Amino acid sequence: MNDATRQPIRFLLSDMDGTLLLPDHSLSSRTIDAVRALREAGIYFSLATGRPPRAMLAQIKTLGVDLPTAAFNGGTIVHPDGRFLARHHLPVDAAITTIELFSTQPEVEVWVFADGEWLLRDPHGPMVPREQHGLGYPPVVVKGFEEYLPRIDKIVAASNNASLLVELEAQLQARVDGQAQVSRSQPVYLDVTAMEANKGQALVTLAAFLGVDLAHTAALGDGGNDPAMFHKAGLSIAMGQAQEEVRRQADRVTASNVDDGAAQAIERYILAR
Template identity: 25%
Template structure:
C-alpha cells in the first residue's frame, strides 16, 4: 500500500471518527495538525447536520471541509460549495408516507436547522446529539425552510422497520440506512459520493490521492471513489464488501492508526 500520494483524507463521523461516546480523540487532533503541515486536506463527511459536525470539530473548523446531511450540503469555511434540496412537493409526500409507518419519527433537515414535531419529543435527548440547532413544529408541513434531508428515526431498528417501507421510493429519492436507528431520505443526487466527486474535481484529485473511512451504508458511494477506502472493524457488512482495506474499530483508534501510517509514508 503506497500512501505517499494521498492529498485528501475523508472520514465519516459516527461509528468512524467518533467513538461510542460521540467523542473525537485528542490523538486525532494531534494527527490533524501533522496532516495540515504536509498539505493534506481533511474532509468530515456525515449524515449529521452541519452545526453538529463543526461542534465536534470546533478547534479545527476553519481548516476543514464539511460534507453534511449525507452530501446534500458541502461547505468550506464560510463558502457553501454545494446544496441539493428536496422539492417541496416530494418533501410533503414523503412526510405522508412516513406518518403511516408505526414507530417512525420524521425530522426535517434544513441546511443549518432541523425541525421536529411534538411526537418526537420523547426522543429529544437522543436527537440533540445529532441536531444541535432545531425547532419544534406542531405540523412539519408548515416548515417553510429549504429542506435538504428527511431523517427518519426508529427506536429499535431503522433497517428492519423503516427501510422496507421506503425502499420502493428509491427511483424518486436516495434512501440510506445511516445507523441503527436512522434512515435518511435525500435528493437522488445528494449523497456523499456525489459531494466527494465534486470536491475531487475542485481540487483536481484522482482516486489514488484520496483516503476514505466509513462504517455504514450512507458511506458506500464515497468509499467507491477512492483507491484507499477503509471499512471500520465495526462496519456494516455491505461496507466491508465495498471497501478495499480495513481499519480498527471506532473505539480502538481505527482511523488514527491508519493516519499514523499515512504520516509515516
Template identity: 30%
Template sequence: MKRFDGTMLACDMDGTLLDSDRQISDANIQALRYFTAEGGLFSLATGRAYAAVTDYIDLLPMNAPYSLLNGSLILDAQNRVLNCAGMPKQTPILIDQVLTAFPRVGCEVFLPDRILVCRMSAETEHHMRVLHLAYDYVSVTELPSPTDWCQINFTGQASEVEPVRTFLTQFEDSFHAVCTMPTFCEVTRRGVSKGAAMMQIAADCNVSCNKIYAVGDSDNDLSMLKNAAISFVPGNAAPDMLRHAAVRVRDNDHDAIAHVIEYLEKHHNV
C-alpha cells in the same frame, strides 16, 4: 514538496473519527494535524447537521470544504454554505404519506440553518436532547418550500423504521434513503450522497481521483468508499461493511484515523 500535497482524506464522524463516548482522541487530532501540515486536505463527511458538529470543528485542522447531512450540504473551511442540494417539490407529500402509513414514526426536516420536527418520536426526542439540537415543531402543512431543504429523517424503533425504508423504494426515482442506524431512515434527493459530495469537493480542490482517500463505517459511507482510491474501514464496522475496505484499520476506540494516516505515511506515493 510536502508529503501529502495533492491528496484528500474524506472522513466520517460517528463510529469512525469519534470514539464510543463521542470524543476525538488526541492521537487522531495529532495525526490529522500532521496530515494537513504535510499538505493533505481534510474533508469531514458526516450525516450530522451543522449544529451537531460545532463542538468539534475548532478541534480539527479544517482546511477544505466538508459535507453534512449525507452530502446534501457542503460548507467551506470557514463554515460558509457552498451548496445545499434541496429536495423535490413533492417532498411534503412524501412526508404526509409516510406519517399516515406509519403513525408511530417521527419526522425531522433539516435546512442549512434550522431543524423542523413534524412529529415527535422517542428516538427524535433522544436525538435532539443528546446532541443539544434546537428545533421548531411544525405541521406538514406549515413546512416551507423544500427547495431549501437538505434532508429528512424518519425515526422510530427498528421494527418501525425498516418498513419505512421498504415503503420508500417506490419513490427511488426522486429520493435516496439510507438507514445509518436501525432507528433512523435518512432521505435526500436522488443523486445526493457523501460520495457525490466528496467527488465534487475533490474536483473543486483540483485533487485527482487517484489521490482521494475515504474512511467510514456505515451504509451512508459506501458511496465514498466505492469512489476512493483507497478505502479504509475501522474494525468496529459491521462485517458487511468490512468487505468494502481496501484497508481495515483499528476500531474507533483505538485511534482509527491515526491508523489511516500511519498507513498513508508508509504507502502513499509522493
C-alpha cells in the same frame, strides 16, 4: 492490493459519527493528533456527515479543518465562512412521499431538517435526547412540515426498531427511485436526501475543488451512507464495528471507533505512504 490502493493519498474525506467520534461524540487525543499529522504532511482533510452544518462547528474547530465540509450526506457543501460550494434540496414530491410513509409508523419519529433548523412534531420522542446531545442544539416543534417542503435538506426516520428501518428503506427506495437517496447513516437512523446528496458525489466535488485526482483520495467511514464515497475513492477504509455489508465494500478495515480506528487508519494506510 490493487493499483488504486497503492497510490499516494493527497486528500482524505472522513465520516464523523462512528468514525472520528467516540460513542459520546467526543474526539480522542490520538485522533486529533492524527488529523494534525495529515495536515502537517500536506494532505488535505475534510468531513462528510449526515449532520447539518451547524452540528459540525465544534469538530471543525477542534480538528482545524479549513476546507469546505459536506453536511447532510453531501447535500450541502459549505466553506468555513458559510458560503455554499454546493446545495441540493429534496424534491417536493419525494419529501411528501417520505413523510407520508414514515408518519404511518408508530415506532418512527419523523424529523425534518430545513432552513438551518431541526424540525419535529413530537418533542417527547424517545430518540430526541440522543439526537440533541449529538447535534448540540434543540429541535423546533412544528404542527406540520408543509411550509418547509420546497427547502428540505434531509428527512430522518428515527427508531430503536432497526429491523423496521431496514423494511422502510426497501419500501421507500421503490417509491422514490430516481428522486431521492435513501440510506441508513446508523442502524437507528434512516436518512432521505436529494439524489445529488450522497458522499460519493461530495468526494468528487471536493476533489475537483482541490485539484486532486480521485485515484489520490481516501474515504473513511462506518455507516450505510459511506460506501457511496468508498466506490469513488482511490482507497476506502471501513471502521471495525461497521456492519459486514459496509466492511466488504471497503479496500481496508481498521479497528473500531472506541479503539481509535480512525487514527490507526490514518497512521497505517495514509501517513505510512
